[in-house]
Amino acid sequence: MCAAAATLRPRKSPVQARSAATIEALHVAAIQVLTREGLSHCTTTRIAARAGTSVGSLYQYYPNRDALLAAVLKKHLDGIAGAVERACSEHRGKPVSLMVSALVTAFLTEKLRDRAKSNALYAVGQELGGAALAARFRKRIDVAVASMLASASDARFDHPATTALIVLGAMVGPVQILLEGRAPAEFGAGLPDELTLLLTAYLQRHRDGRSRGGL
Amino acid sequence: MCAAAATLRPRKSPVQARSAATIEALHVAAIQVLTREGLSHCTTTRIAARAGTSVGSLYQYYPNRDALLAAVLKKHLDGIAGAVERACSEHRGKPVSLMVSALVTAFLTEKLRDRAKSNALYAVGQELGGAALAARFRKRIDVAVASMLASASDARFDHPATTALIVLGAMVGPVQILLEGRAPAEFGAGLPDELTLLLTAYLQRHRDGRSRGGL
Amino acid sequence: MCAAAATLRPRKSPVQARSAATIEALHVAAIQVLTREGLSHCTTTRIAARAGTSVGSLYQYYPNRDALLAAVLKKHLDGIAGAVERACSEHRGKPVSLMVSALVTAFLTEKLRDRAKSNALYAVGQELGGAALAARFRKRIDVAVASMLASASDARFDHPATTALIVLGAMVGPVQILLEGRAPAEFGAGLPDELTLLLTAYLQRHRDGRSRGGL
Amino acid sequence: MCAAAATLRPRKSPVQARSAATIEALHVAAIQVLTREGLSHCTTTRIAARAGTSVGSLYQYYPNRDALLAAVLKKHLDGIAGAVERACSEHRGKPVSLMVSALVTAFLTEKLRDRAKSNALYAVGQELGGAALAARFRKRIDVAVASMLASASDARFDHPATTALIVLGAMVGPVQILLEGRAPAEFGAGLPDELTLLLTAYLQRHRDGRSRGGL
DNA sequence: CATGAATGAGTCTTCATTCAT
DNA sequence: GATGAATGAAGACTCATTCAT
Numbered sequence: 001m002c003a004a005a006a007t008l009r010p011r012k013s014p015v016q017a018r019s020a021a022t023i024e025a026l027h028v029a030a031i032q033v034l035t036r037e038g039l040s041h042c043t044t045t046r047i048a049a050r051a052g053t054s055v056g057s058l059y060q061y062y063p064n065r066d067a068l069l070a071a072v073l074k075k076h077l078d079g080i081a082g083a084v085e086r087a088c089s090e091h092r093g094k095p096v097s098l099m100v101s102a103l104v105t106a107f108l109t110e111k112l113r114d115r116a117k118s119n120a121l122y123a124v125g126q127e128l129g130g131a132a133l134a135a136r137f138r139k140r141i142d143v144a145v146a147s148m149l150a151s152a153s154d155a156r157f158d159h160p161a162t163t164a165l166i167v168l169g170a171m172v173g174p175v176q177i178l179l180e181g182r183a184p185a186e187f188g189a190g191l192p193d194e195l196t197l198l199l200t201a202y203l204q205r206h207r208d209g210r211s212r213g214g215l
Numbered sequence: 216m217c218a219a220a221a222t223l224r225p226r227k228s229p230v231q232a233r234s235a236a237t238i239e240a241l242h243v244a245a246i247q248v249l250t251r252e253g254l255s256h257c258t259t260t261r262i263a264a265r266a267g268t269s270v271g272s273l274y275q276y277y278p279n280r281d282a283l284l285a286a287v288l289k290k291h292l293d294g295i296a297g298a299v300e301r302a303c304s305e306h307r308g309k310p311v312s313l314m315v316s317a318l319v320t321a322f323l324t325e326k327l328r329d330r331a332k333s334n335a336l337y338a339v340g341q342e343l344g345g346a347a348l349a350a351r352f353r354k355r356i357d358v359a360v361a362s363m364l365a366s367a368s369d370a371r372f373d374h375p376a377t378t379a380l381i382v383l384g385a386m387v388g389p390v391q392i393l394l395e396g397r398a399p400a401e402f403g404a405g406l407p408d409e410l411t412l413l414l415t416a417y418l419q420r421h422r423d424g425r426s427r428g429g430l
Numbered sequence: 431m432c433a434a435a436a437t438l439r440p441r442k443s444p445v446q447a448r449s450a451a452t453i454e455a456l457h458v459a460a461i462q463v464l465t466r467e468g469l470s471h472c473t474t475t476r477i478a479a480r481a482g483t484s485v486g487s488l489y490q491y492y493p494n495r496d497a498l499l500a501a502v503l504k505k506h507l508d509g510i511a512g513a514v515e516r517a518c519s520e521h522r523g524k525p526v527s528l529m530v531s532a533l534v535t536a537f538l539t540e541k542l543r544d545r546a547k548s549n550a551l552y553a554v555g556q557e558l559g560g561a562a563l564a565a566r567f568r569k570r571i572d573v574a575v576a577s578m579l580a581s582a583s584d585a586r587f588d589h590p591a592t593t594a595l596i597v598l599g600a601m602v603g604p605v606q607i608l609l610e611g612r613a614p615a616e617f618g619a620g621l622p623d624e625l626t627l628l629l630t631a632y633l634q635r636h637r638d639g640r641s642r643g644g645l
Numbered sequence: 646m647c648a649a650a651a652t653l654r655p656r657k658s659p660v661q662a663r664s665a666a667t668i669e670a671l672h673v674a675a676i677q678v679l680t681r682e683g684l685s686h687c688t689t690t691r692i693a694a695r696a697g698t699s700v701g702s703l704y705q706y707y708p709n710r711d712a713l714l715a716a717v718l719k720k721h722l723d724g725i726a727g728a729v730e731r732a733c734s735e736h737r738g739k740p741v742s743l744m745v746s747a748l749v750t751a752f753l754t755e756k757l758r759d760r761a762k763s764n765a766l767y768a769v770g771q772e773l774g775g776a777a778l779a780a781r782f783r784k785r786i787d788v789a790v791a792s793m794l795a796s797a798s799d800a801r802f803d804h805p806a807t808t809a810l811i812v813l814g815a816m817v818g819p820v821q822i823l824l825e826g827r828a829p830a831e832f833g834a835g836l837p838d839e840l841t842l843l844l845t846a847y848l849q850r851h852r853d854g855r856s857r858g859g860l
Numbered sequence: 861c862a863t864g865a866a867t868g869a870g871t872c873t874t875c876a877t878t879c880a881t
Numbered sequence: 882g883a884t885g886a887a888t889g890a891a892g893a894c895t896c897a898t899t900c901a902t
Contacts, residue, residue, distance in 0.1 A: 019885095019886070022886080022887085038342060039341065039342065040342050043870085043871065043872080044871080044872060044873080045870090045871080045872090053887075053888085054887065054888045054889055055872085055873080055874095055888090055889075056873095056874085056875085056886090056887060056888050056889065057886075057887055057888075059872090059873065059874075060885095060886070060887075063873095064872075064873075065871090065872070065873095122341070123338075123341040123342070127253070127254065127255060127338065131395050131396065131397065132397075134395060135395065135397035138392065138397070139397075159401070159405075161399070162399070162401055162402050162405055162409070163409075165389070165392060165398060165402055166389055166406075166409045166410075166413060168388075168392070169385075169388035169389030169390075169391065169392045170384075170385040170388055170389060170413060171388065172388040172391065172392075173383075173384035173385055173386065173387040173388025173389070173391065174380070174381055174384030174385060174388070175384075176384065176387065176388065176391075177353065177380060177383070177384045177387075180346050180349060180350065181346065182346065182347075182350035182353070182354075183380060184376070184377070186374065186377055187377050187380055190374075190377055191381075194377070194378075194381045195381075197417065197420060197421070198381060198385060198413070198416075198417045200420075201416035201417050201419070201420040202412065202413045202416050202417065204416070205412060205415075205416040206412070258895080258896055258897080259896075259897060259898080260864095260896075260897090263864095268862080268863090269862065269863045269864060270863085270864070270897085270898080270899095271861090271862060271863055271864070271899090271900090272861085272862060272863080274897090274898070274899085275861080275862085279897075279898080280896090280897065280898090449864095449865070452865080452866085468772065469771065469772065470772050473891080473892060473893080474892075474893060474894080475891090475892075475893090483866075483867085484866065484867045484868055485867090485868075485893085485894075485895095486865090486866065486867050486868065486894095486895085486896085487865075487866055487867075488894095489893090489894065489895075490864095490865070490866075493894095494893075494894075495892090495893070495894090552771075553771040553772075557683070557684065557685065557768065561825050561826065561827065562827075564825060565825065565827035568822065568827075589831070589835075591829070592829070592831060592832050592835055592839070593839075595819070595822060595828060595832055596819055596839045596840075596843060598818075598822070599815075599818035599819030599820075599821065599822045600814075600815040600818055600819060600843060601818065602818040602821070602822075603813075603814035603815055603816065603817040603818025603819070603821065604810070604811055604814030604815060604818070605814070606814065606817065606818065606821075607783065607810060607813070607814045607817075610776050610779065610780065611776065612776065612777075612780035612783075612784075613810060614806070614807070616804065616807055617807050617810055620804075620807055621811075624807070624808075624811045625811075627847065627850060627851070628811060628815060628843070628846075628847045630850075631843075631846035631847050631849070631850040632842065632843045632846045632847065634846070635842060635845075635846040636842070688874080688875055688876080689875075689876060689877080690875075690876090690885095693885095698883080698884090699883065699884045699885060700876085700877080700878095700884085700885070701878090701879090701882090701883060701884055701885070702882085702883060702884080704876090704877070704878085705882075705883080709876075709877080710875090710876065710877090
């Protein structure tokens with residue numbers, strides 16, 4: 001995975017304006033091909049074709065197909081992580097319920113902004129050094145959420161990092177189901193509220209201690 | 216995906232003992248190759264070799280590579296769905312807290328029985344008619360959980376199906392994080408309890424109505 | 431070069447008769463393409479085409495193009511080394527002049543048996559782990575010649591191995607010139623005699639000691 | 646090969662100082678890339694980069710990659726041929742033994758001046774119209790040596806051209822072995838003397854006639 | 861029935877060469 | 882003139898699938 005890290009890195013940065021356009025086109029094309037044809041049919045030729053360039057150009061900027069896909073994935077994850085980080089830093093010191101609704105909103109908004117894209121890239125994460133990449137971004141989000149939680153005005157958490165990871169997972173799972181697309185319509189409609197409810201209940205219960213537990 | 220459905224079906228049923236053994240060997244081999252080499256290197260030749268047969272024999276039982284992989288995936292999902300269904304039917308009429316802990320235990324046990332396998336098959340699900348297959352099994356689990364929830368002795372749910380789907384998602388997400396392997400050790404250790412807490416809190420809050428809401 | 435050794439080795443040995451035929455056809459085709467088109471145009475596709483098979487078959491037996499070429503080269507060098515070894519072992523204990531003419535005859539006969547082939551393979555030796563391969567065969571010949579020289583009935587050599595290497599070089603060089611094809615006809619005609627003369631003079635002078643030297 | 650001749654010729658002569666510098670840089674770069682990366686990785690881009698220019702500039706001076714390589718090879722062969730010609734013209738009328746030692750010295754000195762370069766360019770010679778080029782230079786050397794031999798004060802040669810070609814071959818072969826690098830150290834050390842001995846013996850025997858032959 | 865050799869379409873990737881800036 | 886981005890033909894290699902033995 002470390003060896004891969006080197007080989008997954010872009011080749012050169014665009015110095016001319018033309019280059020930037022080409023790269024952008026490649027990114028867009030990669031996502032399109034990915035969504036329409038699936039990862040296994042997402043070939044360099046097809047990407048280049050849809051981008052309106054040639055394979056050669058693709059390889060001018062990325063040492064191999066996976067490097068391109070990794071770049072696209074990275075940009076996507078960057079967007080999500082950034083959105084979450086922003087939401088988290090804006091809600092430090094607030095009560096838990098506000099934190100949760102802000103977090104859910106930010107996450108869902110970003111994740112569902114382009115459902116097809118999110119979905120397609122999910123598969124990309126699997127192959128590739130995807131695990132490593134995903135872990136890195138999860139870490140970023142985890143840190144942001146944990147630090148926000150630790151600042152809650154109305155709660156105290158023993159293991160903010162672990163709790164944050166559960167929170168994250170509990171958001172990702174249902175969203176995944178939604179993205180996969182076969183869920184009934186009301187599921188999508190109710191998702192924001194349900195997630196908010198789910199997480200609020202969890203965090204508040206955490207705050208109140210498990211001892212009080214049994215309902 | 217509908218077209219694929221036909222072609223993904225196994226070719227003939229094992230009428231002889233020998234056939235059954237060969238098929239079993241192929242399944243085991245497929246999982247091994249999948250875990251050790253990754254989906255993209257999981258070739259028919261390699262599978263057959265590790266199973267101790269020839270490609271020819273593989274094609275005797277499956278019309279193509281994907282059919283084999285689909286069968287393996289199906290069996291895996293069957294195991295999980297079965298375990299959940301069993302747990303659900305055994306806890307009908309019980310209070311919510313018991314349901315949750317039974318559900319979490321069954322799901323985690325089955326899913327983590329062979330982490331490598333779960334992980335490898337995840338990728339398989341993506342390609343293939345994975346979405347369809349996953350949806351079908353999710354449906355099974357959803358129905359089982361919803362029906363269990365509807366029978367709870369101490370709660371009433373307006374939309375058991377939707378609630379069940381959230382419950383399912385909230386379990387899958389964190390497990391996914393665990394399977395991806397980069398989570399800290401204490402995350403894995405605490406997972407059963409945290410999931411139980413998460414879901415219990417959610418379901419009880421649901422029962423109590425949201426109106427009472429704000430903490 | 432050691433790393434290359436593994437990767438240059440053939441992939442599997444033919445167990446069916448069909449295989450042997452395919453391999454033989456590939457060898458012949460490789461030489462033909464090599465002679466007619468040159469090393470840089472000697473592609474796997476072209477070789478397979480001329481062999482009347484498919485690229486796939488080529489890769490069934492050789493892990494890459496160079497492995498095939500290396501095998502062909504090896505067979506060729508084997509022929510030469512074998513011929514020289516035979517000649518050498520048959521002339522142990524003889525006087526130097528007989529040794530030389532036998533050596534020259536054996537070498538020239540074998541080397542010129544198929545001039546085009548010899549020529550084409552020469553280029554192959556350059557690229558590839560050719561240096562290693564060539565060195566190995568040169569060693570074989572060197573040993574054979576040195577041991578023959580050491581047994582001469584009418585001479586004594588201080589450093590048979592070095593002397594043998596000079597002898598070898600002195601034969602190879604002129605033959606090379608001949609093979610490259612632009613030498614006048616009389617050069618080819620006179621070559622056997624001239625080489626014999628060259629080497630005999632050298633070895634006898636060696637025998638007589640250099641001290642006597644200056645003419 | 647004749648068609649190639651035209652296209653292998655440099656594009657324009659360096660009329661400005663800047664041009665000369667660029668060309669020189671390209672030559673040096675070509676040799677460096679050649680020695681470090683091998684012929685097959687010796688690309689125009691890499692050459693230009695190492696020369697500190699752009700591909701575009703390369704094509705300003707040479708119509709294609711091979712023309713550049715040919716120019717480099719030509720310069721190299723020119724150096725050798727020139728050295729030999731000089732040595733030959735300086736030793737006209739001398740006795741054979743002096744001629745030989747001068748010839749061997751000049752040849753070895755020039756050829757071993759930069760072994761890596763000699764070696765790398767050897768491969769270049771193969772591809773390209775290498776045979777033609779090599780033949781042309783061999784001719785030059787052959788003429789020079791033959792004419793020197795013909796002027797020997799103490800010998801008469803029936804076919805100076807053929808004899809010279811043998812002499813040339815007998816020098817090239819052992820040097821080749823040395824360049825390929827796997828020969829024992831003492832081989833390299835003894836080479837000048839051995840070559841001198843070899844050729845002197847040959848030429849003197851020639852002079853004395855073969856009739857006297859059998860030792 | 862089992863075997864594994866053969867097939868060849870389809871991938872990724874490189875690189876000489878051109879040409880707009 | 883110089884630059885380096887773009888091009889795309891061409892090569893190496895893989896692998897699902899078929900079929901003669």
